[in-house]
Amino acid sequence: MKLSERQVLEQCDAVTLKQLRQWVHSGWIVPAQGESGLSFDDVDVARIRLVCELRRDMNVNDDAVPIILTLLDQLYGLRRELRTIATALSKQPDEVRQQLKQSLFSHIGQQH
Structure with missing residues (x-):
């Protein structure tokens, strides 16, 4: 509208x-x-x-408003990108999803 x-x-x-x-x-x-x-x-x-x-x-105050709006815009943009990635991943064969999951968890484990 x-x-x-x-x-x-x-x-x-x-x-x-x-x-x-x-x-x-x-x-x-x-x-x-x-x-x-x-x-x-x-x-x-x-x-x-x-x-x-x-x-x-x-x-x-007016100086902080554009900073907050920019951060929110970035957040919403990232959420859109993650939804797109999640949708693309859900369409992949189970084997590919499992490999990505293992890779992600091993990468996360190396950071700690």
Whole structure:
């Protein structure tokens, strides 16, 4: 679902138009550019709510917000990659999976 700035402000009453535009300008929120202006999807709205919670509920200052957002983006990216790898591994023959499992456990055992 795509929302306009006005619709986002209706859904996220903790943010002002000025704040929203500043967050977009700063790159904290990256909406699509629609024919009639910025177009926010569900991910954008969730991120806006997260920024509101960080600033209001957790008292995170503006210097720390982009650091937290970057770390979360990295975390979600790694989770996507791990899901892709897990899916690819599940499609491998049992013999290949067992070899990978043995290799992994022997590697982990060498580190301790």
